[in-house]
Each structure stands twice: as C-alpha cells, then as structure tokens.
Amino acid sequence: xxxxxxxxxxxxxxxxxxxxxxxxxxxxxxxxxxxxxxxxxxxxxxxxxxxxxxxxxxxxxxxxxxxxxxxxxxxxxxxxxxxxxxxxxxxxxxxxxxxxxxxxxxxxxxxxxxxxxxxxxxxxxxxxxxxxxxxxxxxxxxxxxxxxxxxxxxxxxxxxxxxxxxxxxxxxxxxxxxxxxxxxxxxxxxxxxxxxxxxxxxxxxxxxxxxxxxxxxxxxxxxxxxxxxxxxxxxxxxxxxxxxxxxxxxxxxxxxxxxxxxxxxxxxxxxxxxxxxxxxxx
Numbered sequence: 001x002x003x004x005x006x007x008x009x010x011x012x013x014x015x016x017x018x019x020x021x022x023x024x025x026x027x028x029x030x031x032x033x034x035x036x037x038x039x040x041x042x043x044x045x046x047x048x049x050x051x052x053x054x055x056x057x058x059x060x061x062x063x064x065x066x067x068x069x070x071x072x073x074x075x076x077x078x079x080x081x082x083x084x085x086x087x088x089x090x091x092x093x094x095x096x097x098x099x100x101x102x103x104x105x106x107x108x109x110x111x112x113x114x115x116x117x118x119x120x121x122x123x124x125x126x127x128x129x130x131x132x133x134x135x136x137x138x139x140x141x142x143x144x145x146x147x148x149x150x151x152x153x154x155x156x157x158x159x160x161x162x163x164x165x166x167x168x169x170x171x172x173x174x175x176x177x178x179x180x181x182x183x184x185x186x187x188x189x190x191x192x193x194x195x196x197x198x199x200x201x202x203x204x205x206x207x208x209x210x211x212x213x214x215x216x217x218x219x220x221x222x223x224x225x226x227x228x229x230x231x232x233x234x235x236x237x238x239x240x241x242x243x244x245x246x247x248x249x250x251x252x253x254x255x256x257x258x259x260x261x262x263x264x265x266x267x268x269x270x271x272x273x274x275x276x277x278x279x280x281x282x
Contacts (some may be wrong), residue, residue, distance in 0.1 A: 003222055007224075013271035016229035017264035019218055026049045028217040031069035031094075032210055033057040033087055035077025035106065036201030041252075042073075045207040048259035050235070062086035063093035071217035072101040073152045073210050074121065076114040085110040091124050099217045100127040100223075104209035109161050110136025126229050127216050128172045129165065133158045136175055140165045155181050163188070172210065172223045177204055180231050184224045191228060192272035193235025195242040197251040208234050211252050228273065236270045 022156065029052045034042050039055055046053040057064040059082055066072055068266035072094050074087050103126035105118040118139055124172055133153040140161045155177035162173040174182045180191040204211035208231070215230040235267055240258035245251035 003151050005191070006273075007275055009271075009273045009275055010274045011133075012225065012275075013232070013268050014229050015110075015221070015225050016232040016273075017225060018268075019215060019269035020233055020262065020267050021231040021264045022218050023214060026070075026218065027052050028070040028214050029054060029068070030210060030213050030217065030282050031056050031062075031065050031072045031090065032075075032213070033062065033083065033090060034073060034075035034104075034206060034210070035079075036204040037077060038075075041203040042207050042210045044073075044256055045259065046210050046214060048256040049211060049262075051182050053210070055082055055089075057086045059089060063089040065192060066094040066099060067097045068096070069099060071213040072099055073104065073213040074101065074126075075104040075119055075206055075209055076104060076108065077104075077106040077118060077206060081184060086213060087117070087121070090170065091121060091175045091193075095124065100213070100217065102130055102209050102213040103127045104130050104206060105135050105139050106131075106206070108135050110134075115248045125169045126171055127223055128174060128212050129169065130174045130176070130205075130227075132176050132205070136162050136165065136173060139233060155179065159183075172227045174227050175209065176233065177234060180235075182224060182227050182231065184222070187224060188276055189224065189228050190274040191235060192232040192274065192275075193270065195235075195238040195246060197242050197245060198238050200248040201252045201255075229267075231271065232271045233262060233267055234254040234259075235272075236267060239270070240266075 012208045106116045108115045127131040136158045166173040166183050211234050212230040215226040237258035241254035244254045
C-alpha cells in the first residue's frame with residue numbers, strides 16, 4: 001500500500017491533540033449499544049473523556065435516539081434478541097441522519113448469532129470497524145476465528161484483509177494489538193501508544209470502540225484521522241494510568257482519571273504514530 005504523502009506521523013500527532021480539544025468543546029452525544037458486561041464502564045470512559053454517553057438500546061427508542069445522537073457504537077458482545085432488534089433499528093435510523101457509526105464485532109466467527117448479524121450490518125457501511133485480528137479475518141470470511149473474544153493471530157496476519165474490508169465498506173478498519181493498525185483502504189497508520197494492562201481489565205477494547213465513536217463524530221476531519229486520534233488518546237491515557245497503578249484494579253480507576261486529565265499538549269507530545277502498512281509485524 002502506498003501512503004498518501006499528505007499523511008505523516010507529525011501531522012497526525014498534532015491533529016490528534018486538535019481533535020481532543022474539539023471533542024472537549026463540542027461534547028458529542030454518543031449512543032452506545034453494547035454488551036451487558038461493559039455498559040457502565042463504557043459510559044464512565046466517555047464521561048471521563050469529555051463526551052456524553054447514552055445507553056439507549058430499547059426497541060422503539062433506539063431508532064428515535066439514533067436520529068439525534070452525534071455518533072453510534074454497536075458492540076456485539078451479548079446480542080440478545082431484543083438488543084439485536086434495537087441495533088438494526090438504530091443503524092437504519094442513523095442512516096437517515098447521516099450519523100457516523102462504529103461496529104465492534106466481538107467474537108464474530110466463533111459464535112453463529114453475532115456472526116450472522118455482523119455480516120448483515122456490513123451492508124450498512126460502518127464508518128469504522130474496530131476489532132481484533134481474528135474478528136477482522138472472520139468478518140471478511142478469511143481465516144479461523146478465535147475460541148473466544150481474544151485474538152490468537154498477530155495483527156500482521158490481517159493487514160491485507162483489513163485493507164480490502166475498508167475499501168468494501170468505504171470506512172476505516174482498526175485492528176487492536178500490541179500496536180494498532182488502522183486503514184481506510186488507501187492509507188495505513190500504526191499507533192504504538194497503549195499498555196498491556198488494558199488486556200487485564202474487562203472492557204478495555206470495548207471502551208475503545210466508544211472512544212472511537214466519539215472522535216469520528218467530529219467535523220472537519222477524516223475517518224482515518226479521527227480514528228487515529230481516538231487510539232492515540234486512549235493509548236496515552238493507558239500509559240499514564242499504568243505509571244500510577246499497582247495492578248489491574250488500580251489501573252482501571254487510574255485510566256478514568258488519566259482520560260479526565262488528558263489535554264491536547266500531552267497528546268501532541270506523546271503520540272507514537274507510524275505510517276505505512278509494512279512498518280510493524282505486531
């Protein structure tokens with residue numbers, strides 16, 4: 001993949017800080033339809049970041065709310081029948097308003113109900129697909145799914161598939177790993193910010209989907225820029241939290257505090273971004 005010469009790491013670092021400032025000023029309303037395990041955590045993450053969460057997932061209301069929200073997150077972690085109907089209602093309604101939306105296809109490929117739903121939702125062109133390697137491979141019909149929610153393959157195994165999937169949806173595909181890979185099908189970005197403690201708390205990845213939704217609601221930016229900013233900000237906050245944590249429990253609390261204390265200068269100085277599809281074998 002040939003990187004756009006207008007896309008460079010230093011520009012993305014600056015833009016990430018600028019977009020955090022814009023988020024603080026606009027306080028986007030993010031509709032979150034997510035799994036039962038992480039509802040409270042995702043709401044608190046968005047509040048700490050400076051966004052406004054709304055966990056509107058009731059049939060008959062989800063679509064109404066999607067028309068007025070600034071962004072929508074759909075997380076398929078616990079897709080009970082009522083929530084599946086609410087997801088479809090919200091996704092179709094947000095289309096009328098042109099609202100950006102994020103799909104987090106948790107454990108697709110491993111379990112049939114969510115896999116079928118995720119495949120159907122691809123036709124609604126998610127603005128961003130945020131997933132791990134195995135989920136991206138399964139969503140694209142390539143490779144073997146993991147046995148659960150955790151990835152078993154390296155990020156590098158799904159780079160080509162992610163590029164193709166992004167071209168198919170017209171959005172961004174973001175693969176989480178030791179380094180995160182983001183692609184819009186033309187340009188690719190690696191984000192090295194983050195900390196391993198994120199893998200030791202419930203909802204570390206699911207909450208990132210909510211953060212991505214908040215950033216892609218912003219104006220005067222591209223989906224790739226906004227998605228990169230989300231990963232950079234979340235990753236820097238995780239690094240800050242890890243410095244003050246003695247383990248996963250204290251890390252979770254410190255992560256909320258770090259997000260609440262994050263400011264644009266910290267993001268511009270702390271962003272670790274690289275350009276191109278072949279710069280990492282994570």
